[in-house]
Amino acid sequence: MKPIRTAIVGTGSVARLHAEALRAIAGETGEVELVAAADTDAARLGAFAAEFGVAARYPDAATLLEEARVDLVSICTPPAAHVPVALAALASGCDVVVEKPATPTLAEFDRLIDAEKATGRFVATVSQHRFGSGAQRVRELLRSGVAGRPLLALCETTWFRDQAYFDVEWRGRWETEGGGTTMGHGVHQIDLMLSVLGPWTSVNALARRQARRTETEDVSLAHVAFDGGAVASVVNSAVSPREESYLRFDFEHASVEVRHLYGYTDADWVLTPAPGHEEEVRAVWEAGPWGVGSGHLAQFREVMAALREGAAPPVSTKDARPTVQLVAGIYASAFGGTPVCPEDLGPASPHHHRMQGDGPAW
Ligand SMILES: NC(=O)c1ccc[n+]([C@@H]2O[C@H](COP(=O)([O-])OP(=O)(O)OC[C@H]3O[C@@H](n4cnc5c(N)ncnc54)[C@H](O)[C@@H]3O)[C@@H](O)[C@H]2O)c1
DSSP: OOOEEEEEEOOSHHHHHHHHHHHHHHHHHSOEEEEEEEOSOHHHHHHHHHHHTOOEEESSHHHHHHHSOOSEEEEOSOGGGHHHHHHHHHHTTOEEEEOSSSOSSHHHHHHHHHHHHHHOOOEEEOOGGGSSHHHHHHHHHHHHSTTOOEEEEEEEEEEEOOHHHHHSTTTTOHHHHSSSHIIIIIHHHHHHHHHHHOOEEEEEEEEEOOSSOSSSOSEEEEEEEETTSOEEEEEEESEEEEEEEEEEEEETTEEEEEEESSOOOGGGEEEEEOTTOHHHHHHHHHTOOOSOOSSHHHHHHHHHHHHHHTSOOSSBHHHHHHHHHHHHHHHHHHHHSSOBOGGGGSTTSHHHHOTTTTOOOO
């Protein structure tokens, strides 16, 4: 079995999580190899390459794609560079794993889908919280039918980011990040919620800039309705000193909750069956799977397994698009002052082309 030759483009903070995951999988199965890295910042590239033993170093993605002959490109640049690098990688015959948010706009997301179709290669978005065993057990509760219908979800990302965090040039700007705390932070929990509840049908939202000097929101609140009748309350914040990521699903026959910050283990999940349903709900929950914490390693293992099979690696563009679309819907509703449906966010909507549409009212 030839290892999948992988390159990382953008060697800042999150690239280390990619490199550690790739190194772990190389040790477990030998099916992947980190062979090259690129960054426009030579000092960061040098430090990263030395830390992870990467010999082939390039000043930009184009040179890397020309010279390094890789199979898979992991894109860890700030969001505005995701699409140009991904399109170049696909055109060179590579598959792509791209950090969240895959694209700062829906229009660019659709360009990725078109490029996937044109090249026959794949784009996966990083959304690592889908991949812990806790999330798999929730989906299994639902699939098995023992949990009954989903009725209500709470999806809260209450984090704290100081002013210095937003002073980094690409953060908290519409052009370069595609939004504020909703797109930058809440997107993890929102994506996990959508992976359980399925298609959303409408959203009613508020966004505010409460405390930070940024172009974007530092707080948003949304009420979301789902196909099948479930409803959710979504709160995103970058100004909450007691930080938490909290997700709660109330099904007809059980509540399931997870509290964590940047990643969960099995110990972070709590199951509460409804009276009269203890036995069958606990039986499915306890049947597993168990033992996998959420994180890049969990996702990358599944990405590699899919690529070996020639299948679309998770999270595929089909599965990731509703998340980008719901973030666009939150902004469209917050800035337009009306409820928004997915159908409202087509190419005729300014929110299709820019998350802020024609601009927030502040
Ligand atoms: N999944 C997660 O948990 C998670 C966590 C943090 C960040 N992220 C995402 O990862 C991405 C990067 O975030 P970060 O915090 O690592 O940023 P960072 O600023 O620490 O690193 C980005 C790196 O990309 C380089 N770069 C910029 N433009 C480039 C280009 N065109 N070609 C090559 N290199 C380029 C920069 O020099 C820098 O070294 C963002 O999309 C962010 O939202 C995801």
